[in-house]
Amino acid sequence: MSASPQITVTLVALILLQYLTGSYSTTFTIANNCKYTVWPGILSGADTTPFSTTGFALQPGESNTLAVPPKWSGRLWGRTLCSQDSTGKFSCVTGDCASSTIECVGGNAQPPATLAEFTLNGAGGLDFFDVSLVDGYNLPLLIKPRGATGGGNCMTTGCMVDLNTACPTELKVMSNGSSVACKSACEAFGDLQYCCNGAYATPDTCKPSSYSQFFKSACPRAYSYAYDDGTSTFACASADYTITFCPTISSNARKIN
Template sequence: MFAQTSFFAVLATVVSAVVLPRAADTTVTLVNNCGYQVDPAAYPAVTYNGAATGGFPLAGGASASVTLPANYSGRIWGRTGCDADGNCETGQCFQGGENCTSPAPTGPTLAQFTINGYASSDYFTPTGQGNFNIPLTITPGSGCSTAPVTCTDANGDGNGCGATSSCPTGTSYTIQFC
């Protein structure tokens, strides 16, 4: 009886590993179209250059890719006017300086993500109303028919500002600042 039970347990494990879809990490490309440095921040941490981080400087005109782990639920935002210690004019982190270790403060424009959420979908929301420091656009990659969503000002103007959109899990995204 034990051998039969063990066989079925092993068989179930092998079948689930081969057949069931697995949530994958998600790539987000951050593009700074502002004429000045923006320090992207993320909470919880994302992976940048192979290491977990809550933030880093991004020069005007530059781009960088970060990885959101499978089942990530968090926020990415742009900080402005930051010094080398991570003290910023807007989007200041409560803890961690340049490498944020705390949730987003009140004030910055947010890109909120839930990766591999309900029905194996990703959900994302740009939020600007009541929270705005710089324009922000989220553009889904191939495999998703959702149009880019953007927040352009503190009034919540833009295409889809404050509204939650979805894409199939496995979609990559671009966040454009300015």
């Protein structure tokens, strides 16, 4: 006997609900505790479903909660000192993604920028995440997992220190007389010793430099150079995540959605 139309519709609705629920089971809450506006940018990895937005503005004290596509991998960061010129072109002094709009639409962060990097539902069903200073630094940033059901090394990570003032002179990015970002040694000098991206770069040939040690000393849980995995990668199971810019300034953030 064939199923009635009503039963068929109900089954389809249940399957669709299950699918939709499973598709967006993780959330990112992106909060701005800085005293100035931050424009988050988001870049999805290859063969990964993109977010519903790739860039937006967060005023001081605001937050935005986004549903994360399944098995998502990618990075997000904060852009600062952004403006729009008379032709409508949007650009930022730090973290610009060269899209000419608030949305990054596939554009990557131009160094230097503090990066939050994720691979969700990866090996063993775990989420892997880190805060990276390999491409330099522009903002304090913290990743905090919420509601995790397990995982290895599941803990808060990030860089809560303002490194722009303490940045070595040769790495500083200046704007209107102020240090607004700190370059990586790779960007500043472009040498294999600092970049660790040559064909023969290995853990044996690529060692931390005095510059990467500057970042590591200030932010011991953040990536400081290409092979800094052991103390910089964290993993959780079935968690939501709060990504906070300037996490030490305020613990409160008013929601914008």
